Amino acid sequence: MARPRTFDEQTVLDAAVRQFRAGGYAGTSLDDISAATGLGRGSLYASFGDKHTVFIKALTEYVRQALVDTRAMLDGPDDSAIDRLHTWIVSGAGFVLDDDEHFGCMAGKFAVEVAETDQEAKALILGVFSQQQQILLDCVTAAQRHGDLAADANGCALACMILALNRGMDVMAKGGVARAALDAAAEQAFRGLPLTAAYRDRPARA
């Protein structure tokens, strides 16, 4: 029938995500993406549309992957829910600093750069924030069921607070605040959760 494509759509999308995460929206040209993927500009336009469309597709792909990752970290049995929360909170700084390329949350980045003027992007960003809050809420509720968090605590507020803290650690890590200070802050935040006496008295784990 016709000439087949020589590129993998997912590969191009991943490259676009990397470029936008690294350079921002205004700071990334289609030539950058073209160079990163080896694809000519014509092919890019034919397959993905204009710059904004490429951006929205890349952001959508990031959101999809981010939610998969978030669930992988937070979903699980009730008895270890509080530990998963602890890990999530404490890994806040690492989300930026451990990454080879010092990325960080793309949703946070574009919430700051373009949400004000790009309603389509803003909707995607709000979506991922909301769903991450929901995943956190599920984990908080699990910890409450297991008796590690106070049953009368406001789970929604806790989830929102934890996510905000995570986003803030991201920003501060990018601003150069020392890893040790952020880790200590994260531990402090965890101790500020409404932990039950049962949690504090539980036997230490391996």
Place this chain on the structure above:
Amino acid sequence: MARPRTFDEQTVLDAAVRQFRAGGYAGTSLDDISAATGLGRGSLYASFGDKHTVFIKALTEYVRQALVDTRAMLDGPDDSAIDRLHTWIVSGAGFVLDDDEHFGCMAGKFAVEVAETDQEAKALILGVFSQQQQILLDCVTAAQRHGDLAADANGCALACMILALNRGMDVMAKGGVARAALDAAAEQAFRGLPLTAAYRDRPARA
């Protein structure tokens, strides 16, 4: 001697701050600043240097003003230190949403956009974060002296945590998370501070 300037340097700097805060570094052209100030580009270059220099000067001016504002909110007598901390924490969302132009923290914005590649900006941003942490620490220490916060709490970690939360609320507000949710999260965070029994039992204020 010579022709005097028709513009006020501070006015131009303020306009530059506004433009960069609104549009980001890559998204703001010198024409934008020129238009916003009514000043020709030639005068801009003669007085402020190239784009990056203008940006650094604008960021420096923002940092100066931000520290003045932070001190105005947090400095004060020991007996109301805990209230000032409460106000600061709870005003996190308002920092974006109450502002007429929905700005938010310029340091946070550029930590995300340019800190990775612009060491000069990164140093300024780290400076404002560090000093804000110090101001918060002073306020925390004051609250400890007055017996509202546990004396054995790690003030540095608390200060860093509170600042991270503030930055994160900023990001989430820009991402469209509802004001009510952020306010509830802020209240939750405040309750997570190591408040003393003396604070909880104190008589309600006007």
Place this chain on the structure above:
DNA sequence: ACGGTTCTGTACTGAGTCGTCAAGAACTCG
């Protein structure tokens, strides 16, 4: 009033960017 100095506005250059287009390449079906 006048000369010297500084400021202002605008036009220009060179580079980069977006989006399009047309010509050629690769593949499949008949």
Place this chain on the structure above:
DNA sequence: CGAGTTCTTGACGACTCAGTACAGAACCGT
């Protein structure tokens, strides 16, 4: 092998932007 279809490439035009240059305007001391 040929026709038709789809993909790829590179170039092109219009535009924007950063930074410079130059001519003229405004001012002050003498």
